[in-house]
Amino acid sequence: MNLRRLLYYLSVSVGMAMSSSCFFVAATLSHEVRQFWIVAALAVGMLLCLNAAHSIGTMARRFPGATGIRTYLRRGLGETPSIFAVYLLFALIACFMALECQVLGDALSRYVGVDISGSVFLIVIPVAMAINLFGLSLPRIAQVVTTLLLIGGIVVIAVAALAASPQAAAASSADFPGFDHALAGVGLSIFLFMGFEWVVPTALGKEDYDGRIQRSMVAAIVTLAVMYTLFSFAYDAASSASGTPPQFELANLAFGRFGNETALVLTILATATTLNAGFIGTTRLVYGLAREGVLPARLSRISLSTMVPYAAVIAVGVWSMFGSALLLVGTLKETIAVVCAFLYACLYAMFIVCELRLRRLNGVPAGAAYQASKYATALLFLIFGIGALSAGSFLLHMSFIAAVFLACALCTRYAERNLAKRAVVLQRG
Amino acid sequence: MLQVLEQFRDRLNSHPDRGRLLKKWNPDIEIRARDRLGSYVLAFAGDRLSSIRDGISDKPHVVRIEADELTLKAVFSGALSPTQAYFDGTLSVLADDSDQVRLDALAYALWEAA
Numbered sequence: 078m079n080l081r082r083l084l085y086y087l088s089v090s091v092g093m094a095m096s097s098s099c100f101f102v103a104a105t106l107s108h109e110v111r112q113f114w115i116v117a118a119l120a121v122g123m124l125l126c127l128n129a130a131h132s133i134g135t136m137a138r139r140f141p142g143a144t145g146i147r148t149y150l151r152r153g154l155g156e157t158p159s160i161f162a163v164y165l166l167f168a169l170i171a172c173f174m175a176l177e178c179q180v181l182g183d184a185l186s187r188y189v190g191v192d193i194s195g196s197v198f199l200i201v202i203p204v205a206m207a208i209n210l211f212g213l214s215l216p217r218i219a220q221v222v223t224t225l226l227l228i229g230g231i232v233v234i235a236v237a238a239l240a241a242s243p244q245a246a247a248a249s250s251a252d253f254p255g256f257d258h259a260l261a262g263v264g265l266s267i268f269l270f271m272g273f274e275w276v277v278p279t280a281l282g283k284e285d286y287d288g289r290i291q292r293s294m295v296a297a298i299v300t301l302a303v304m305y306t307l308f309s310f311a312y313d314a315a316s317s318a319s320g321t322p323p324q325f326e327l328a329n330l331a332f333g334r335f336g337n338e339t340a341l342v343l344t345i346l347a348t349a350t351t352l353n354a355g356f357i358g359t360t361r362l363v364y365g366l367a368r369e370g371v372l373p374a375r376l377s378r379i380s381l382s383t384m385v386p387y388a389a390v391i392a393v394g395v396w397s398m399f400g401s402a403l404l405l406v407g408t409l410k411e412t413i414a415v416v417c418a419f420l421y422a423c424l425y426a427m428f429i430v431c432e433l434r435l436r437r438l439n440g441v442p443a444g445a446a447y448q449a450s451k452y453a454t455a456l457l458f459l460i461f462g463i464g465a466l467s468a469g470s471f472l473l474h475m476s477f478i479a480a481v482f483l484a485c486a487l488c489t490r491y492a493e494r495n496l497a498k499r500a501v502v503l504q505r506g
Numbered sequence: 507m508l509q510v511l512e513q514f515r516d517r518l519n520s521h522p523d524r525g526r527l528l529k530k531w532n533p534d535i536e537i538r539a540r541d542r543l544g545s546y547v548l549a550f551a552g553d554r555l556s557s558i559r560d561g562i563s564d565k566p567h568v569v570r571i572e573a574d575e576l577t578l579k580a581v582f583s584g585a586l587s588p589t590q591a592y593f594d595g596t597l598s599v600l601a602d603d604s605d606q607v608r609l610d611a612l613a614y615a616l617w618e619a620a
Contacts, residue, residue, distance in 0.1 A: 149595075283570065365589060368614075379611055384611065385604075
């Protein structure tokens with residue numbers, strides 16, 4: 078029973094982090110840093126995320142069942158940073174959905190031989206909306222099976238591609254890629270791990286917050302690190318720079334004429350394990366925030382027959398489609414990926430600082446070494462997050478970030494005014 | 507605490523939208539005050555809150571709510587919004603998404619929609 082639960086949490090944590098976008102980002106990582114330095118970049122990213130997981134797990138124990146980004150940050154850092162972080166998350170969701178649909182579209186285009194990558198979101202997002210509007214859900218075992226298939230499939234194609242690749246035999250330590258590329262490499266690795274903490278609200282019992290959730294996040298991060306190392310290493314050794322989606326390149330090298338089918342199945346599995354669960358989580362967050370007053374109240378409308386917050390579902394769907402439509406404007410795939418990595422690095426840094434503050438506020442002292450290492454980790458997240466922006470056009474990425482931050486700041490201001498108005502109305506009432 | 511829960515039961519069972527709000531929803535809600543020993547179980551059956559008893563539930567469909575006694579009394583008397591308490595971290599609700607939404611809908615119908 079305990080092992081089954083742990084396996085379920087592990088599969089949720091891995092499944093939420095391992096999206097089809099990760100194939101694209103893992104390949105981008107191997108363009109920034111090569112061979113041994115891939116392992117180094119992923120190892121640093123893994124250590125940073127393990128630190129973040131420890132902070133998040135500690136806060137989950139303190140606030141079992143809570144919505145982390147709202148509750149933890151509000152209690153630890155205050156109202157304004159919490160609301161700002163929520164809007165950062167919404168910006169991230171739009172970017173992520175866009176990237177996910179684009180990568181899935183690239184895979185489908187590769188398979189059918191016709192470029193449909195720009196229009197896949199017109200089907201995928203409405204399907205996700207329909208699933209949520211009807212309140213459909215799969216049994217827990219489906220999550221475990223799909224994630225295990227995904228992990229197994231990626232490991233198999235990576236190992237088989239390495240074995241089949243003539244360049245792999247000659248692979249040895251590459252020269253140091255330079256600080257800018259090294260920073261970008263670690264920054265991109267944050268993208269590959271992001272989402273592992275979405276397992277926290279799925280706990281089936283309060284006792285799971287005492288250790289099982291945290292252990293599952295640690296196991297998930299280590300599993301992801303091993304998987305991505307194999308994949309990126311294999312891609313670095315085997316890549317023909319043909320513009321083929323990386324999972325197709327490796328799968329074709331590994332399985333020959335069944336390669337395309339294998340790669341397509343893996344891409345669909347990766348999308349399936351992330352997209353709908355992310356959609357559900359975001360919808361519930363939107364509903365709760367609308368009830369609270371941080372978002373417009375009309376987004377809290379629910380169907381009394383199905384108990385589905387349909388207004389939130391539609392809002393999240395429309396928002397995701399807006400993000401996806403932006404990608405049609407230009408080749409912004411890499412920009413979206415590095416922006417996601419940076420935004421998530423900011424969120425992880427906030428979580429870490431928040432945990433330290435909560436300890437102080439609640440009178441639980443943290444040792445000097447503990448504090449120093451946590452603050453250092455938060456700072457490193459920001460440094461590597463900025464480093465990720467240097468993969469490609471730094472100026473373009475910074476402009477994007479500035480626009481996102483400005484929009485989030487304005488939305489935060491709106492939300493605070495709304496909350497203040499509600500407080501006055503409730504007092505008068 | 508028991509008195510507050512009984513008033514909650516009476517208010518809920520006399521609400522005009524009770525049938526729609528509780529249709530085919532038959533969990534046990536286990537309520538535990540962190541600063542006191544013991545817990546209460548609210549049993550739902552037949553589209554109404556059928557009973558309140560001491561103890562814990564062994565039903566497969568259980569919603570667990572936990573907070574300090576003051577917060578629980580405020581939430582179940584309508585003095586404090588459960589959404590507010592939940593996001594504040596003072597109220598812990600362990601339930602699946604649809605149950606959480608339903609609980610919130612109940613609170614809204616009982617105290618905010620009037």
